């Protein structure tokens with residue numbers, strides 16, 4: 532075997548050091564040490580991507596669910612998979628985050644469990660969720676939204692419904708409250724407008740937008756009255772016929788409603804591909820500027836000159852929105868926090884429960 536000269540050995544050692552420094556900087560050291568490669572089709576990320584693509588093919592609603600799940604994890608004490616916990620000795624009297632009122636309709640937990648069973652104990656649940664949400668955004672945007680994110684997140688041991696409700700923005704928030712909520716996590720008003728575009732996909736339960744069906748809301752110009760009437764009629768039919776769901780869902784984006792609903796509402800689809808159902812794109816901005824969105828928090832963005840300017844800008848430029856949304860999602864995926872005193876982080880063996888729970 533050829534011997535290394537002392538100078539080439541020094542160069543090799545420097546190379547290894549530089550590699551480790553780079554991996555550490557990218558937060559991938561934990562995975563590299565655990566024997567995993569995150570990138571490439573054969574690494575953890577490749578496995579997650581394949582499983583997410585397959586899952587969305589079988590059950591399309593999982594796509595929006597994963598994008599929202601990431602937001603609801605990372606917004607509450609950083610991306611630490613606390614939203615996945617079923618129980619923990621640290622939780623509050625009201626239970627874990629899943630029990631929070633703001634967490635109505637969360638889904639995707641079974642898929643995260645399935646991925647965890649395949650990628651193994653060395654990969655954190657927080658990393659799995661971050662990769663899965665990124666892959667869901669890629670699939671739902673038909674390949675237009677993509678970003679790279681490092682691995683190396685750790686799983687938290689605390690999960691509190693009260694804390695989740697205190698941290699997540701409410702759908703009845705004013706524009707100023709939304710800006711304050713985003714600012715507390717170092718997200719700008721522009722990023723608020725960008726990330727709200729996620730409401731181009733998925734659904735809302737009636738209870739989340741019931742306030743918007745009141746006639747004084749349309750009278751005050753906060754929702755298009757014709758759209759409001761069509762919505763009221765639709766939820767009434769859904770609640771009054773089998774399976775008699777008292778809290779039915781409606782599509783977030785009027786683009787994804789039945790063509791008859793769109794026509795009845797007077798929706799102007801100029802610039803929107805109405806055949807591209809459930810696509811994560813800038814069509815949310817077209818709907819919002821026509822006052823045809825479900826949530827008050829979405830409408831609030833039209834009340835501020837700066838935010839309204841951004842709504843118009845993103846309505847007119849889908850490519851800019853794809854890029855800005857990808858960057859904001861990467862920033863969201865990197866929200867981490869130091870655990871409070873007396874708590875620690877780990878890589879969970881089971882995403883629903885901390886490792887030493889008796």
Ligand code: HEM
Nearest residue numbers: 595596599602636700701702726729733734735736739828
């Ligand atoms: C700006 C403040 C926000 C508020 C007040 C808000 C509120 C809500 C509410 C109330 C729902 C419906 C829940 C239900 O009734 O089932 C919802 C759905 C959704 N939200 Fe948001 N959200 C906000 C921002 C975001 C962000 C930043 C993202 C992602 C980056 C996001 C992604 C989604 C998605 C994808 C859905 C549909 C979920 C599904 O169909 O499973 N939201 N949001």
